[in-house]
Amino acid sequence: MPFEGIGAAVRRKEDARFLSGNGNYTDDINRPGQLYAYLRRSDRPHATINSIDTAAAAKMPGVVAVFTGADMAADNVGGLPCGWQIHCKDGSPMKEPAHPVLAVGKVRHVGDPVAVAIAETKQQAKDAAEAIVIDYQDLPAVASLRDALAPGAVAVHDDAPDNLCYDWHIGDKAVVDAAFAGAAKVVKLELLNNRLIPNAMEPRAAVGDFDKSSGDYTLYTTSQNPHVIRLLMGAFVLHIPENKLRVVAPDVGGGFGSKIYHYAEEAIVTWAAGKVRRPVKWTAERTESFMSDAHGRDHDSVAEMALDANGKFLALRVSTLANMGGYLSTFAPCIPTYLYATLLAGVYTTPAIYCEVKAVFTNTVPVDAYRGAGRPEATFMLERLVDACAKDTGIDRVEIRRKNFIPSDAFPYQTPVALQYDSGNYQATLDACLKEADYAGFEARRAAAAAKGKLRGIGVSTYLEACGIAPSAVVGSLGARAGLYECANIKVHPTGSVTVYTGSHSHGQGHETTMAQLVVDQLGVPLDQVEVVHGDTGKIPFGMGTYGSRSLAVGGSAMVKAMDKIVAKGKKIAAHLMEASVDDIEFKDNKFSVAGTDKEKSLTEISLAAYVPHNYPIEELEPGLDETAFYDPKNFTFPGGCHVAEVEVDKETGTVEVVNFVAVDDVGRVINPMIVEGQVQGGVAQGIGQALLENAVYDDAGQLLSGSMMDYTMPRADDLPNITVGTEITLCTHNPLGSKGCGEVGAIGSPPAIINAIVDALKDYNVRHINMPATPQKLWSIMAAK
Amino acid sequence: MPQVTLTVNGKQHTVEVEGRTLLVELLREKLSLTGTHVGCDTSQCGACVVHVDGVAAKSCTMLALQADGTNVLTIEGLAEADGTLHPMQEMFREHHALQCGFCTPGMVMSAVDLVNSHPEGLTEKQIRAGLEGNLCRCTGYHNIVKAIAAAWPLMHGKAAAAE
Numbered sequence: 044m045p046f047e048g049i050g051a052a053v054r055r056k057e058d059a060r061f062l063s064g065n066g067n068y069t070d071d072i073n074r075p076g077q078l079y080a081y082l083r084r085s086d087r088p089h090a091t092i093n094s095i096d097t098a099a100a101a102k103m104p105g106v107v108a109v110f111t112g113a114d115m116a117a118d119n120v121g122g123l124p125c126g127w128q129i130h131c132k133d134g135s136p137m138k139e140p141a142h143p144v145l146a147v148g149k150v151r152h153v154g155d156p157v158a159v160a161i162a163e164t165k166q167q168a169k170d171a172a173e174a175i176v177i178d179y180q181d182l183p184a185v186a187s188l189r190d191a192l193a194p195g196a197v198a199v200h201d202d203a204p205d206n207l208c209y210d211w212h213i214g215d216k217a218v219v220d221a222a223f224a225g226a227a228k229v230v231k232l233e234l235l236n237n238r239l240i241p242n243a244m245e246p247r248a249a250v251g252d253f254d255k256s257s258g259d260y261t262l263y264t265t266s267q268n269p270h271v272i273r274l275l276m277g278a279f280v281l282h283i284p285e286n287k288l289r290v291v292a293p294d295v296g297g298g299f300g301s302k303i304y305h306y307a308e309e310a311i312v313t314w315a316a317g318k319v320r321r322p323v324k325w326t327a328e329r330t331e332s333f334m335s336d337a338h339g340r341d342h343d344s345v346a347e348m349a350l351d352a353n354g355k356f357l358a359l360r361v362s363t364l365a366n367m368g369g370y371l372s373t374f375a376p377c378i379p380t381y382l383y384a385t386l387l388a389g390v391y392t393t394p395a396i397y398c399e400v401k402a403v404f405t406n407t408v409p410v411d412a413y414r415g416a417g418r419p420e421a422t423f424m425l426e427r428l429v430d431a432c433a434k435d436t437g438i439d440r441v442e443i444r445r446k447n448f449i450p451s452d453a454f455p456y457q458t459p460v461a462l463q464y465d466s467g468n469y470q471a472t473l474d475a476c477l478k479e480a481d482y483a484g485f486e487a488r489r490a491a492a493a494a495k496g497k498l499r500g501i502g503v504s505t506y507l508e509a510c511g512i513a514p515s516a517v518v519g520s521l522g523a524r525a526g527l528y529e530c531a532n533i534k535v536h537p538t539g540s541v542t543v544y545t546g547s548h549s550h551g552q553g554h555e556t557t558m559a560q561l562v563v564d565q566l567g568v569p570l571d572q573v574e575v576v577h578g579d580t581g582k583i584p585f586g587m588g589t590y591g592s593r594s595l596a597v598g599g600s601a602m603v604k605a606m607d608k609i610v611a612k613g614k615k616i617a618a619h620l621m622e623a624s625v626d627d628i629e630f631k632d633n634k635f636s637v638a639g640t641d642k643e644k645s646l647t648e649i650s651l652a653a654y655v656p657h658n659y660p661i662e663e664l665e666p667g668l669d670e671t672a673f674y675d676p677k678n679f680t681f682p683g684g685c686h687v688a689e690v691e692v693d694k695e696t697g698t699v700e701v702v703n704f705v706a707v708d709d710v711g712r713v714i715n716p717m718i719v720e721g722q723v724q725g726g727v728a729q730g731i732g733q734a735l736l737e738n739a740v741y742d743d744a745g746q747l748l749s750g751s752m753m754d755y756t757m758p759r760a761d762d763l764p765n766i767t768v769g770t771e772i773t774l775c776t777h778n779p780l781g782s783k784g785c786g787e788v789g790a791i792g793s794p795p796a797i798i799n800a801i802v803d804a805l806k807d808y809n810v811r812h813i814n815m816p817a818t819p820q821k822l823w824s825i826m827a828a829k
Numbered sequence: 830m831p832q833v834t835l836t837v838n839g840k841q842h843t844v845e846v847e848g849r850t851l852l853v854e855l856l857r858e859k860l861s862l863t864g865t866h867v868g869c870d871t872s873q874c875g876a877c878v879v880h881v882d883g884v885a886a887k888s889c890t891m892l893a894l895q896a897d898g899t900n901v902l903t904i905e906g907l908a909e910a911d912g913t914l915h916p917m918q919e920m921f922r923e924h925h926a927l928q929c930g931f932c933t934p935g936m937v938m939s940a941v942d943l944v945n946s947h948p949e950g951l952t953e954k955q956i957r958a959g960l961e962g963n964l965c966r967c968t969g970y971h972n973i974v975k976a977i978a979a980a981w982p983l984m985h986g987k988a989a990a991a992e
Contacts, residue, residue, distance in 0.1 A: 054922055054923065054925075055922070055925065057930070058921070058922040058927060058930075059922075060930075061927055061930030061933050062904075062914065062918040062921055062922060062927065062930075062933060062937065063864070063904065063905065063907075063908055063914070063918070064862070064863070064864015064865070064903065064904035064905040064907075064934050065864065065905075066864070066930050066931075068863075068866070068931065070863075070866075070867075071857075071863035166847070166849065242966060243929070243931075243966055244866075244868045244874065244876060244929065244931040244932045244964060244965065244966050244967075245866070245868065245929065245931040246867075246868065246869075294929075294930065295929065296866075296868075296929045296930065296931025296932075297928070297929040297931060297966050297967055299966070326867075328870045329868065329869035329870045329871065329874075330870055330871075550929050551928035551929030551930070551967045552928070553928070717925050718925065720925075721925045721928060721967075721968060721972060722928075724968060724969040724971045724972070725928060725966075725967045725968050725969045726969075727969060728968070728969030728970065728971075729966075729969075751869075751870075751871050751873075752869045752871050752873035752874060752964070753871045753873060757873075757964050757966070758969075759960065759961060759964065759970075760956070760957040760958075760960035760961070760963075760965075760970040760973065760974065761954075761957040761958050761960070761961060763957075763969055763970055763971075765971050765974075766969055766971050789969075
C-alpha cells in the first residue's frame with residue numbers, strides 16, 4: 044500500500060470533480076418549480092422608511108410575491124441573533140439592538156435589505172425589486188469610528204444613544220500603570236487596522252425548499268457551519284424545530300470567515316418557500332456581496348510598551364476602537380475582545396498587559412471574523428510596536444525579539460491575558476526563517492537595489508495565534524452562546540470501506556483528503572476506500588463547522604475518538620472470533636491479532652462479522668461497527684512562527700514589489716504537507732493583500748466607495764511573489780493528533796512583516812509607521828515630503 | 830424570443846434566449862453546464878472563462894446571441910471523452926493549484942489559452958501577467974503558476990509529437 048497516512052503529501056480526492064466542472068455549489072442546485080428572489084437593498088446609509096409601496100412590483104410579469112419586513116413581523120419572524128454576549132467594564136451587558144431580517148422602520152447601512160421580490164425568473168425578480176417604491180427620510184450617517192463617538196453624533200440605534208456597543212477591558216490596569224510609571228522607556232504607536240472585504244470567489248447563495256407533504260424545510264446555503272445555521276435560524280428566527288429543518292452546505296467556494304454567520308437571505312428564502320410553497324433561490328451578485336457579506340478588521344488603536352533599560356518588555360497598554368457596523372453580526376462581539384486582546388502577549392514574556400476596547404455602531408456593513416479574526420489585528424499592533432521599540436532603544440529588531448521571547452522550556456506558559464500556551468519554540472522558527480530568507484546577507488542586496496534606484500527593506504514578524512476553537516466551558520464563561528466541540532461519526536461498512544461524517548466543513552481546506560488520511564493512519568484502510576461527508580444536517584449527527592483553524596485540532600480529534608471506539612469494539616469481536624482475551628488483542632495496520640501468536644483477523648473480517656453476526660458475542664455486544672464521538676478541546680491551540688518579507692520600493696512611483704517572502708510556522712503535527720503549504724501561501728496572499736492593496740472605503744456620508752472588484756483591489760497573480768513555506772514543529776500537548784492548525788497563520792503573521800519591511804526600506808525618510816494598505820500614493824507622498 | 834445556435838463541447842444546441850441573456854446564463858441555466866461559474870458582475874474575476882472559437886472569453890461579458898454560430902468549449906469538455914484529464918487539469922491537481930475550486934474552471938480555461946498562445950515558451954512573469962483576468966482568493970497563485978509552467982511542456986510536447 045502506498046504511504047497515504049499522516050505526513051503524506053497525498054493529492055486531493057476532491058480535485059477530480061472541481062477540475063472537471065462537476066463541483067456542486069449552491070448556485071448549481073436547482074429544485075423543481077423553483078422561483079428566484081431578488082432583494083431590494085437600501086442605497087441610503089441611514090434613513091427612516093416612511094413607506095414601502097409594492098403594488099406595482101407585485102403586478103409585474105412573473106412575480107409571485109413581494110415581501111417586506113412588515114410581512115415577516117406579522118408572521119412572527121424573529122430578528123437575526125447574536126451568538127456572543129460581551130459584558131462591559133462596569134458589568135453591564137453589551138447593547139444588542141434588534142436586527143430585523145428585512146429592515147423595519149429604518150435602514151442602517153447601504154445594502155441593508157428592505158424588501159424581496161419573488162418571481163419565475165431571476166430577471167423578473169430583479170425588475171420587480173427595482174419597481175418597489177420606497178419613501179425614505181434621510182438621516183445623518185456615521186461611517187468612521189471617531190465620527191460615531193463624536194459628541195452629538197447621530198445614534199445608529201436608539202437603544203445605543205452613544206453608538207457604544209460595549210466598553211470592555213482585560214488585564215490589571217493598576218499594575219500596568221505602575222509599570223509604566225517606573226519604566227526606563229515608553230514606546231507609543233497609533234495604528235489603524237484597515238477594513239477588509241472577504242470576497243470569497245463564490246458569492247453567497249441560498250435555496251429554500253418546502254416539502255408540502257412532510258412540512259419539512261430544506262435550506263441549501265453557502266455556509267461554513269450548517270448545523271449552526273439550523274440552530275440559529277430554526278430556534279430564533281423562523282421557529283422551525285430541528286426535526287423539520289435540514290440545512291445543506293454543499294461545495295462552498297471559499298469562506299475565510301464570511302460564511303460563518305447567519306445571514307438574512309437564508310431566512311428569507313426558507314420562510315418565503317413556506318409562504319409560496321415553492322422552492323426559492325437567491326444568489327448574490329458581487330455588488331451585493333460587497334454590501335452584505337460581513338466585513339473584517341477596522342480597528343483604530345493606541346498601543347504603548349514600557350521597557351526597562353535593557354530592552355525587556357515590562358508592560359503593554361492598549362486602547363482600541365472596533366467597528367461593529369450597523370448591526371451585530373453573529374460572532375462580531377467576540378472578535379475584538381477574546382480573539383484579540385487575549386493575544387497581546389504574543390510570543391513575549393511581557394508580564395503585565397491591559398487592553399480596553401470600545402465597540403462602536405456605525406452606518407456600515409456589519410463587521411465580523413475574517414481570516415484570523417482579531418489575531419491579525421493583535422499581531423499587526425504588537426509586531427509594529429516591537430519594531431518601534433527596537434528603533435527607539437537602538438536594539439536590533441531581531442535581538443529585541445529574542446530577548447523577550449518566552450523560552451522554549453517555559454511551557455505551559457500562563458500569559459497575563461488569560462491564555463495558557465501549551466507548547467512552542469519561537470527561537471527555532473525565527474532561526475529557520477532567518478536562514479531561509481538569508482537575513483544575514485540582506486545588506487548586500489539592499490546596496491545592490493540602491494544601485495538601481497530601488498529602496499530595499501526587510502521585515503520580520505514573530506507571531507503567535509490561538510485557534511483550534513475552543514473549550515466550550517471556557518468560551519461559555521466568556522459570553523459564547525454556543526459550545527465549540529466537534530462531532531464525528533465513523534461507519535465501517537460490512538466490507539471494510541469507511542465513511543466519515545464530520546461536523547467540520549471543507550470550503551477549500553481539503554478535508555476529504557486529510558481526514559481520510561487520519562483513517563488510513565488509524566484504521567489502515569486505503570485512501571480510496573474512505574469517504575468523508577460533510578455539510579448536511581440530514582446526514583451528520585451534529586457539528587460546529589469550520590473556522591478558527593479548528594477542523595483538524597477539534598474535528599480531527601473527534602474522529603480519533605470515534606476510531607478509538609471502533610478499535611475497542613473490534614477488539615471485542617476479534618477476541619470472540621479468535622477465542623482469546625480482549626486484553627491480548629492488538630490492532631495495527633488494519634489487522635486484529637492475538638499477542639504472541641500468528642492469529643489475526645482483518646478489519647474487513649471483523650466488520651463483516653459485526654454486520655452478519657452469526658458467530659458473534661451478541662449477548663454483550665450490539666451488531667454493527669458504527670461509532671460517534673464528540674470532542675470538546677481542553678484548550679486552544681497555539682500555532683506560531685516567523686515571517687520575513689523583503690520588499691523593493693520604487694523611488695519614483697512608490698510602488699512596492701515583494702521580492703521575497705518566507706514563512707516558517709509551527710502548526711503542530713502536519714497531516715498533509717502539500718495542503719499545509721497551500722493554506723499558508725493562501726493566508727500570506729491575503730495578508731499581503733491587506734498590507735499593500737485592500738481597503739474598504741466609506742465616504743463621510745456612509746457610501747461604500749470600494750463596492751466592486753473594479754474599486755476594491757483584490758490581489759492578482761502579478762501582485763504577489765512566490766511564497767516559501769517551512770515548518771518547525773512542536774506538538775500540541777492536549778489533543779490526540781498534536782496538531783495546532785494552519786488555516787490562519789499566513790494571514791496573521793504576514794501583514795506586519797510587509798509593513799516592517801517597507802518602514803525599513805524607507806529608513807532614511809524618518810518614517811515611524813505606515814498604515815495599511817501601503818499604497819504607492821502613500822509611499823510616494825512620504826518620499827516627496829522629505 | 831430569439832434563437833441562438835451554437836456548438837458546446839462538440840454538441841450542437843439551438844436555444845431560445847432573451848436578448849439580455851448572457852452566454853454564461855445560457856451555459857448554466859439552459860444547458861445545465863454549471864462548471865462555468867459567475868464570481869463577479871464587473872468582468873473582473875474570470876471564473877466564467879470559456880473558449881469561444883478556441884480563444885478564452887469571459888462568458889459573463891458576452892451575450893448569448895453574440896455566440897450564435899460559434900464553437901464553445903467549457904471545463905466540462907476539456908478532458909478527453911474517456912475521462913483522461915487535459916494536461917492542465919492534471920498539473921493543477923499535481924501541484925495543488927486549487928483549494929475551494931470555484932475559480933478553477935475559469936483559471937484552467939484561461940491557462941490553456943495562455944499556454945496554447947505561447948508556443949515559444951512562457952516565463953513565470955508572463956504566466957503571472959497572463960493571469961491578470963482571473964482572481965483566486967485561496968491559493969495565493971503560487972501553485973497555479975507552478976501548474977501552468979509544468980503544463981507547458983506537456984501541451985507543446987504533445988503538439989510536437991502529433992505533427
